[in-house]
Amino acid sequence: MVYSAEKLSEEKVFKDPVHRYVHVRDRVIWDLVGTKEFQRLRRIKQLGTTFLTFHGAEHSRFNHSLGVYEIVRRIIDDVFAGRPEWNDDDRLLTLCAALLHDLGHGPFSHAFEKIFDLDHEEFTRKIILGNTEVNRVLVRVGADFPKKVAEVIAKTSEKKLVVSMISSQIDADRMDYLQRDAYFTGVSYGQFDMERILRVMRPREDQVVIKKSGMHAVEDYIMSRYQMYWQVYFHPVSRSAEVILTKILHRAKQLYKENYKFKYELMHFTSLFREHVTLEDYLKLDESVIMYYFQIWQEEPDPILSDLCKRFVNRNLFKYAEFDPAREYKKLAQLTTLFMKAGIDPDYYLVVDSSSDLPYDFYRPGEEEERLPIHLLMKSGELRELSRESEIVDAISGKRRTDHKLYYPADFLQDETTGAEWKRQIRSLLE
Amino acid sequence: MLNDHAKLMQAIRVSGEIVGRKKLQKMIYIAKKIDFPFQDRFQFHFYGPYSEELTTRVEELCNMGFLNEVKEKKGGYFQYRYTLTEEGKEFLSLNQVEMPHLEDVLTDMNEQNARFLELVSTVLYFDNLSKEEVTDKVFTLKSSQRYTLEEIDEAYQYIEDLKKKTAAVMELN
Numbered sequence: 001m002v003y004s005a006e007k008l009s010e011e012k013v014f015k016d017p018v019h020r021y022v023h024v025r026d027r028v029i030w031d032l033v034g035t036k037e038f039q040r041l042r043r044i045k046q047l048g049t050t051f052l053t054f055h056g057a058e059h060s061r062f063n064h065s066l067g068v069y070e071i072v073r074r075i076i077d078d079v080f081a082g083r084p085e086w087n088d089d090d091r092l093l094t095l096c097a098a099l100l101h102d103l104g105h106g107p108f109s110h111a112f113e114k115i116f117d118l119d120h121e122e123f124t125r126k127i128i129l130g131n132t133e134v135n136r137v138l139v140r141v142g143a144d145f146p147k148k149v150a151e152v153i154a155k156t157s158e159k160k161l162v163v164s165m166i167s168s169q170i171d172a173d174r175m176d177y178l179q180r181d182a183y184f185t186g187v188s189y190g191q192f193d194m195e196r197i198l199r200v201m202r203p204r205e206d207q208v209v210i211k212k213s214g215m216h217a218v219e220d221y222i223m224s225r226y227q228m229y230w231q232v233y234f235h236p237v238s239r240s241a242e243v244i245l246t247k248i249l250h251r252a253k254q255l256y257k258e259n260y261k262f263k264y265e266l267m268h269f270t271s272l273f274r275e276h277v278t279l280e281d282y283l284k285l286d287e288s289v290i291m292y293y294f295q296i297w298q299e300e301p302d303p304i305l306s307d308l309c310k311r312f313v314n315r316n317l318f319k320y321a322e323f324d325p326a327r328e329y330k331k332l333a334q335l336t337t338l339f340m341k342a343g344i345d346p347d348y349y350l351v352v353d354s355s356s357d358l359p360y361d362f363y364r365p366g367e368e369e370e371r372l373p374i375h376l377l378m379k380s381g382e383l384r385e386l387s388r389e390s391e392i393v394d395a396i397s398g399k400r401r402t403d404h405k406l407y408y409p410a411d412f413l414q415d416e417t418t419g420a421e422w423k424r425q426i427r428s429l430l431e
Numbered sequence: 432m433l434n435d436h437a438k439l440m441q442a443i444r445v446s447g448e449i450v451g452r453k454k455l456q457k458m459i460y461i462a463k464k465i466d467f468p469f470q471d472r473f474q475f476h477f478y479g480p481y482s483e484e485l486t487t488r489v490e491e492l493c494n495m496g497f498l499n500e501v502k503e504k505k506g507g508y509f510q511y512r513y514t515l516t517e518e519g520k521e522f523l524s525l526n527q528v529e530m531p532h533l534e535d536v537l538t539d540m541n542e543q544n545a546r547f548l549e550l551v552s553t554v555l556y557f558d559n560l561s562k563e564e565v566t567d568k569v570f571t572l573k574s575s576q577r578y579t580l581e582e583i584d585e586a587y588q589y590i591e592d593l594k595k596k597t598a599a600v601m602e603l604n
Contacts, residue, residue: 156557356487
């Protein structure tokens with residue numbers, strides 16, 4: 001039997017708190033799960049710093065990747081199989097892309113990408129196409145199979161239906177992370193009837209569409225997404241931790257540039273600081289490694305690096321104030337000056353952080369938009385864009401909500417042993 | 432401090448005005464690919480590389496009153512014209528960003544049409560592939576645009592010219 005069609009003698013299952021079970025019967029999928037690059041995802045948290053706010057949020061990208069795979073497997077095997085619009089030759093490609101879609105994520109991805117100019121999608125591509133265990137599994141399916149999987153994940157594949165199952169405004173990725181993140185954070189917002197949505201999904205040439213009868217389940221999904229973004233993902237305390245994490249990396253990189261002599265050997269960070277990170281270097285990074293450095297950097301003589309690491313490790317986070325950049329940018333300039341006078345470096349201790357989300361967007365005929373909307377399949381066979389049928393979705397369509405906050409170390413500002421007058425002025429501006 | 436906002440405003444200031452959201456996206460992407468320090472992350476979408484972060488930033492700047500967005504009807508569709516407001520100019524004067532040579536490159540791109548910039552940015556997006564593979568990608572993913580082989584050659588030439596322009600200006604300084 002050819003490798004791509006090979007089945008395990010017995011179905012393997014992973015117990016999963018969200019989907020109950022993740023079912024694996026394909027040999028290729030089982031082999032991919034066992035690769036060291038995929039196992040690495042166990043050591044990278046799905047929600048980064050969110051565990052400092054919601055203590056349950058310790059789940060990993062490994063859990064999520066299996067979940068996305070399971071959703072896609074159910075869509076294909078339980079709903080699409082046998083339908084004329086679905087080509088079953090694409091089954092394995094879709095399952096592999098679902099399983100591997102987050103493979104290139106590193107520890108605390110967002111902060112690392114920002115400071116070290118990295119791109120996790122580029123690393124996903126490199127892991128799939130490079131000299132890796134994952135590549136060796138995929139190549140056994142076909143010489144060009146790794147490339148096809150990488151193209152689906154990068155959304156540059158001509159197979160638009162397959163791409164839309166993994167990445168669109170209603171895709172397996174979002175359906176898994178909303179439910180999984182809700183479960184592990186313990187909030188009640190991320191609930192929606194996924195079983196119902198899966199049952200009403202239909203394949204079309206270039207995207208998945210939803211039977212009109214499933215519209216209310218989709219409404220629920222969009223509202224839960226909206227709630228999760230504002231209640232969990234953009235929680236100001238998690239953002240504060242993210243701000244400190246980013247500033248630690250920023251400070252360490254700056255010190256390296258200035259030839260500062262670190263007390264302990266840097267090893268894993270050297271290639272990051274030099275901005276020449278090979279795939280081999282990258283795969284050695286995980287959150288345990290990063291937390292080790294944050295531990296030892298608490299003992300560095302540089303007061304800023306040491307202080308920021310202590311804050312992160314011991315959860316002594318920055319406080320925040322609401323900030324309106326349009327009305328208050330002059331105040332920000334004033335605060336920057338006062339921080340300098342008070343001997344507190346504003347580059348590290350006065351930070352504007354913005355969160356922004358667009359819960360759903362629709363296509364405006366003729367306009368230069370880039371998002372593929374959700375289409376409802378009407379009884380007549382006609383496709384109608386979701387917000388034209390749903391009043392609830394219409395109410396939030398195209399409406400972006402943005403929030404800016406100003407983060408600062410309140411404990412420093414309360415300590416009047418130095419710069420008391422400047423600190424009092426700062427406090428009065430921040431109140 | 433709002434440095435990424437300031438960089439985008441600087442790009443619009445040196446361009447005078449930018450007409451079209453797609454054009455703005457492609458100009459910033461191309462500038463980023465030839466090493467100007469824009470931080471926005473891009474993914475491949477229907478019209479080529481597209482950044483959700485950049486879209487957000489543009490909307491934020493409009494809401495802040497730093498960018499002026501004028502919606503205009505053009506033929507069968509709407510397009511958007513972006514310029515800096517007086518308030519935006521004042522903000523920029525307080526938050527100056529250093530991006531030497533940006534004006535030359537953006538002025539040149541601003542003279543091109545959005546369709547051509549879409550092709551140029553697509554070619555740059557696939558810069559890890561051979562020219563033959565890129566051509567294949569353009570014909571497959573951009574079939575509705577009906578680009579010709581000559582246009583793809585022009586896109587490659589244009590990228591080379593932009594890079595030379597940046598290098599030449601850098602040498603002069």
